[in-house]
Amino acid sequence: MGEVKLSVDGLHVTFHRGGDTVHAVRGVSFAVAPGESFGIVGESGSGKSTVLRAICGLAPTTRGQIALDGAPLGSPRGAAFFRSVQMVFQDPYASLHPRHPIDRVLSEPLAIHRFDRREERIEQALRDVGLGHEFRFRYPHQLSGGQRQRVAVARALILEPSVLLLDEPTSALDASIQAEVLNLLDRLRAERGLTYVMVSHDLAVVAHMCDRLIVMQHGLAVEQLTSQALAAHRAETEYTRKLLSASEGYTPAEAP
């Protein structure tokens, strides 16, 4: 691969709670090219979200290196990092402040990063995610789940980042709303040449959105493959095959 936008090399993440040590991520490496959409698939507890959080600096990097545009990231991450890397979280009900109107949700990152033309940018961000002007002064509880997730996307994009980290962006949404949000993300990536790292438990969503993906289990990347290989069911490992057959729907008995 030529150019690399974001690289994760031998990442380990350990959490200490009381006397327990939880080794959540145990040596994960991947590299994402500019403009690429990269997927991480796994079941709960596989460490897939922890990888995203480690990239953002929300989880400690115990060992290994994360680099953006070839430069290793410092800890804590600087303001410049967040200008280029933003995250969209899973639960649109929990990730927006219930007592801040959308206007405040969107103007806060602009104020922190000292952007100019705030009025214009807020209006533009709302238009970009398909919400009208009338949503600007509403509170999160006045919006549906899909509309909230659009606000979360708008908040991430208002800083004009080049990398978007998506942590299960549609798993809290209905199927028809999921399609709308996925289409929105697809369109924005095409228009702005964004780089995506998308985490999901849903193989179909990742196969639809991403070019390449890794499958994680117990903190390890068990397999890396392209979505074409996934579509053709050319999985190397037993675990990926198991995930694939489970995503097809219910089968009465374990396939021999």
Next chain:
Amino acid sequence: MSDLLTVEDLRVTFPTRQGPSEVVRGVSFTLGRERLGIVGESGSGKSQTGRAILGLTPPPGLAVARRLEFDGIDLRRATARTWRALRGTRMTMVMQDPKFSLNPVMTIGRQLLEALKFGADETRREAKDRALAMLEAVQIRDPERVFRAYPHELSGGMGQRAMIAMMLVTEPDLLIADEPTSALDVTVQVEVLRILDRLVRERGMGLIFISHDLRLVSSFCDRVLVMYAGHVVEELRASELSKAQHPYTRGLMNCLPKIEGGIRPLPVLERDAAWAR
């Protein structure tokens, strides 16, 4: 096939400041000893339908029906005593989230034994063995530990399986499962469904499977009711879902991304006000 459950013109209303809001608007179906799926998006009234059958419409909501019969018993006129004899023993319900449906200050074991209400011919020891066997049947690897554990000591998947064990240990005739596997990983989900499937086949249990996941329901159930805005817009055999007529059902099917790749952008569901009538 004898009908286990008959529902005719079921309506559930909630009073709001803007006047009564009807969330289930005339649902009718019959259930034999089979797997019936109810599919719909959030707010379609599918969960309220399930709750109303068990008389669990949360106040101040009100459920009325022209007919609501379970195995010849008229549930509309059921007294508290009748409900007590039915609920938890002959008809049970698995809720979506184990975090809110398990008692946080009781061990799993005590909650299981409470569900069993073992009689005089069964000792505590025997009841416990039965409970442990049930925990094993729902693929819990270490039933002894789970039996002693409190709900907060279990993961979401374990909690959900423990709850399913609790609902099945009394060997009910009717199980209403409200999104029983949405909180579970796909591989665990298949295991849980196999348990439910076995119970329907071996013991002739009737199952109402409420879910938003059309793909899952179509591969698991015998028959599917598709709900939209409180109505059943379409009823069909699960195997014939691809031949669905109603634009809503077709839209729901088409907007799912496919592993095999497909159309980009995904087709978006266009809602028609006429569907809600």
